[in-house]
Amino acid sequence: MTVHHNPPEKMAKEEVLRIELEVLREEHRDLDASIEALQEKGMGDQLTLQRLKRKKLALKDEIARLEDQITPDIIA
Structure with a gap:
């Protein structure tokens, strides 16, 4: 029996x-290659x-925001 914590x-x-994060990362890579x-x-x-470059930077910010939602800060 598997116990799920979430x-x-x-x-x-x-x-x-x-999935959203992976799509944004791919778009970021594509923009980088285009530039x-x-x-x-x-x-x-x-x-x-x-x-x-502005669009690429905005994507980077959105990627960071999603990563923060997926991996909450751990208070040490």
Whole structure:
């Protein structure tokens, strides 16, 4: 018999957060690759690159927020 420490609804919510987190991480990686490719080829104006970098930073913040929800702070 398996004992669950979390109620099923909390486990389901955490699983949804983990899936969201993976989607955001993939989008972050894709943006990073796009920015790098544009810079290497000398394509894309500064405004476009800045917009992509801001979006990448916003994704990073959202990823950190989700990670905090999944892994609560442990008070030592």
